[in-house]
Amino acid sequence: MPCTTPSPRTRRRLALACLAAASACLAPLPAAAQDWPAKPITIVVGYPPGGSTDLMGRLVGTELSNRLGQPVVIENIGGAGGTIGAQKVVNAAPDGYTLLVGANNELAIAKLVTPRTVKYTPAQFTPIGLIGSQPMVLVASNASGVKNAADFVQQVKKNPGKFSYGSSGVGTALHLAGEMVKEQGGLFMTHIPYRGVAPLTSDLVGGNLEFGVFVLSSGLPHIKTGKVVALGTTAAKRAPATPDIPALAELPQFKNVNIESWFALMGPAKLPQPVLAKLKKALAETLQSPDFRQKMAAAGSSVAAPGADLARFWDEEIAKYTQIVRFAKIEE
Numbered sequence: 001m002p003c004t005t006p007s008p009r010t011r012r013r014l015a016l017a018c019l020a021a022a023s024a025c026l027a028p029l030p031a032a033a034q035d036w037p038a039k040p041i042t043i044v045v046g047y048p049p050g051g052s053t054d055l056m057g058r059l060v061g062t063e064l065s066n067r068l069g070q071p072v073v074i075e076n077i078g079g080a081g082g083t084i085g086a087q088k089v090v091n092a093a094p095d096g097y098t099l100l101v102g103a104n105n106e107l108a109i110a111k112l113v114t115p116r117t118v119k120y121t122p123a124q125f126t127p128i129g130l131i132g133s134q135p136m137v138l139v140a141s142n143a144s145g146v147k148n149a150a151d152f153v154q155q156v157k158k159n160p161g162k163f164s165y166g167s168s169g170v171g172t173a174l175h176l177a178g179e180m181v182k183e184q185g186g187l188f189m190t191h192i193p194y195r196g197v198a199p200l201t202s203d204l205v206g207g208n209l210e211f212g213v214f215v216l217s218s219g220l221p222h223i224k225t226g227k228v229v230a231l232g233t234t235a236a237k238r239a240p241a242t243p244d245i246p247a248l249a250e251l252p253q254f255k256n257v258n259i260e261s262w263f264a265l266m267g268p269a270k271l272p273q274p275v276l277a278k279l280k281k282a283l284a285e286t287l288q289s290p291d292f293r294q295k296m297a298a299a300g301s302s303v304a305a306p307g308a309d310l311a312r313f314w315d316e317e318i319a320k321y322t323q324i325v326r327f328a329k330i331e332e
Helices: 008-025 052-068 080-091 104-113 149-158 173-185 197-205 216-224 273-287 290-298 310-328
Strands: 041-045 072-076 098-103 125-141 164-167 190-193 211-215 228-233 260-268
Touching: 041 052, 041 080, 052 072, 052 098, 052 125, 052 260, 052 273, 052 290, 080 098, 080 104, 080 260, 098 104, 098 125, 104 173, 104 260, 104 310, 125 149, 125 173, 125 197, 125 216, 125 273, 125 310, 149 228, 164 173, 164 197, 173 190, 173 211, 173 310, 197 211, 197 216, 211 216, 216 228, 260 273, 260 310, 273 290
Parallel strands: 041 072, 041 098, 164 190, 164 211
Antiparallel strands: 098 260, 125 211, 125 228, 125 260
């Protein structure tokens, strides 16, 4: 078929079509992402009010509200160790208006210990940033007669299987901390799971249980009043909030004990880049705020380094917990 030269009208149409296509490629991002936030933001916390994760959510929510210029509402959705709240954020629209302040229980541990129940995976979140961490503390009841970590090791090794330790439930960070202590120290103790910290505390104070594991902020009031004896914290070094309580890692048997409760700000998968950038900037400014750092220290928590690689940290934590879960034979 012979080639024909386009008419002037056809050339104009072709030129306009090309210009329209080029304009579409260079079009700005949707106004919703550009103008974000244009309405209140909800931060989901997968626990009832009053716990350590709830406290983190409220501290971070206040700071983000100040920096983003919109109210931040905390929505407490308790149940299933934080996983119900996490699932709600996974299912939310990726528009930046529904976020999660979560802990390692629901973000890294739950999928390992209850894989049939927990349906979400790390790929269904957008990591925004680490907020901070808090060690756990191994304690002894006064009735046990144990006064320090060295005495604890001696007594448990001398009487394998005689002693028990309690946590706030199977598969929690407290449970995994206790199992890490057992693994590293070559100790044989029975784990007693409780339905929360309150009954665990009652049995420890009443002398019905020899040992227990608390989040530091939960255990500290009972340590200060002498109702239980602090044997050591579970981070690699002493906690800044309690420099008088040794880290378990100071003993040769426990030199590799390093496990903490940590908290992170997450969004659903596929958050728009402009929204993610604003959230990361606001969180980084929050972590450097003297007022925020002071409140975190008062709660017994350390503040994460701004810009810390949450995705890499998350992978490393999951690998650590996988090893502990296998050692403890924790199964759904």
